[in-house]
Amino acid sequence: MGGTAGILCCQRGNSARLASSFTYVRAWCGIVYVAFVVDVHSRAIVGWSASANKRATLVLDPRDMALWRRNAMSRASSTRPAR
Numbered sequence: 001m002g003g004t005a006g007i008l009c010c011q012r013g014n015s016a017r018l019a020s021s022f023t024y025v026r027a028w029c030g031i032v033y034v035a036f037v038v039d040v041h042s043r044a045i046v047g048w049s050a051s052a053n054k055r056a057t058l059v060l061d062p063r064d065m066a067l068w069r070r071n072a073m074s075r076a077s078s079t080r081p082a083r
Helices: 057-079
Strands: 002-013 016-027 030-039 044-051
Touching: 016 057, 030 057, 044 057
Parallel strands: none
Antiparallel strands: 002 016, 016 030, 030 044
16 A cells, blocks of 8 residues: 655746656555655656655656756747748
8 A cells, every 4th residue: 555645845937837746556565655746737757766765865866857858848949941
């Protein structure tokens, strides 16, 4: 069985709203903690991380992944030629 800690934060900017949460899952090797960031508009997971411990990087890595993805997508859309 697992549990959830609920929504940790919502961030708004560049017309995107992100929600983040973390939970745990019991596995044969022990407890695995999972953190993820969801784009509220598209309902896509845009960042995630899994770890055997609850260190700060567990929740910071998915946030950084989501922000990197958003920046990469905006750069890609701004470099496409106009049709």
